[in-house]
Amino acid sequence: MSASVDHASNGNSPDGYDKYAYEPFAVTVDLAVLTIRNGALQVLLVERGQEPYAGHWALPGGFVLPHESAETAARRELAEETGLEDVSELHLEQLRTYSEPDRDPRMRVVTVAFAALLPHPPEPHGGGDAKQARWLPYDTAGPLAFDHDRILADAHERVGAKLEYSCLATSFCPPEFTLGELQQVYETVWGTALDRPNFRRKVLGTPGFVEPVPGAARLTGGRGKPAALYRAGEATTLHPPLLRPTPEGRP
């Protein structure tokens, strides 16, 4: 693989093509693992044990191995951190790459950030290694290590935007869910309340967004009329989109 590497003291290649003279960077992945627990948006964080930022919370992540793509590494890290045995079905989305030269005070680390969406997170997660891992509410996820605050904010923004024009919301839900639960996903991520009948009309009026569970199955969450159960449908995009109430724009 990456056999012998000549460190050019100056990585600049005159014509931009001599790919044998380069400055090696460390490449990592960082994961913003989001879920909804107790009606709140929560994020999986790990507590750092070493300097820098010892004692601070950080996004889980790790190095990309020589034989891995960033996506593969992200999925491996996700499995390690959550303790789930099958993460192949989970939605994993590449956010962007963060490459500020001083983002890691020790050395040059370029990180590829991903957002992952979990339906019902395992309470006793953690890969079994020494470091502490916990679900924390998004709002109170204090100052994180490195530039992870920025990454987390970007993940939130990306997921919020994708809810508008994709069927991604079902990724936060268990295999069978009620429309109320689906609506709570939108309300929790966007931080706004939605009109229930209108939400229902929109979702059911979009072919392929959800499909009813045939057996007149019903779920009892507590009080109130039992709700019908639905599964995620075939569709992946929403046309026309389900726009959040005036994030900006006209009065």
Place this chain on the structure above:
Amino acid sequence: MSASVDHASNGNSPDGYDKYAYEPFAVTVDLAVLTIRNGALQVLLVERGQEPYAGHWALPGGFVLPHESAETAARRELAEETGLEDVSELHLEQLRTYSEPDRDPRMRVVTVAFAALLPHPPEPHGGGDAKQARWLPYDTAGPLAFDHDRILADAHERVGAKLEYSCLATSFCPPEFTLGELQQVYETVWGTALDRPNFRRKVLGTPGFVEPVPGAARLTGGRGKPAALYRAGEATTLHPPLLRPTPEGRP
């Protein structure tokens, strides 16, 4: 900066935190520089002079220098390739990072791809170095080197999508433009014809998208009634979006 680096034979760090043991990768940027010339979407390509893919066309790009972020490197490369003296105003958008282990047959190269939008491209571009650089139509941009076909397709898709909900289209236009020119941007990128009065109504009805040039300036492109000139406005997003005609969805 990136002082001494110990190559771990196994880059895997047990707890994902030992950032001093890592496998170094080369990090590059690749640019999909798009423009509209003669009513067609065109892309800036360079001809490779070395193996692999000698003689093939490829996206311009190069290494990220030790003191640079990927964005800085991309802007530097953009300036070098286009020969423009001021690229600080140009829209540069990070697409995603491509990190398949075998994407470069020689060694491990991770590339951060960007899309750049140019208004009126300089005919005699090229950074002055040996390699050939040319504008080629997007449609006939044959098989490119490495995974650049994929990157280019992703750039096209991203730009097409962003036209729907952002004011990005003005980035393809000179400082002052007619609504007909702006419409041509949409039609060229999307590959579909739009109704002119409706397009006009939508653009003018969106506050801050464009603002008329006060002096009753007009431009003569040839025949027909002269068109009023507009400048890009303050707004950056479009609410509600300007959706392209049924890319999929309901009949």
Place this chain on the structure above:
DNA sequence: AAGACCAATAGTCACTACGACTATAAAGAG
């Protein structure tokens, strides 16, 4: 057991945005 409460579901009404048009205005070409 009767009534209070609660959430899901059904349906109404008005307004906005948009697709599909037709009509008019202002230039150059012949």
Place this chain on the structure above:
DNA sequence: CTCTTTATAGTCGTAGTGACTATTGGTCTT
């Protein structure tokens, strides 16, 4: 002058949606 070409103005019908009210079918309380 007339024809062509392009910009601009305006009309009409409808899908989609925000803001509601009403009904249904359960649990919880007393």
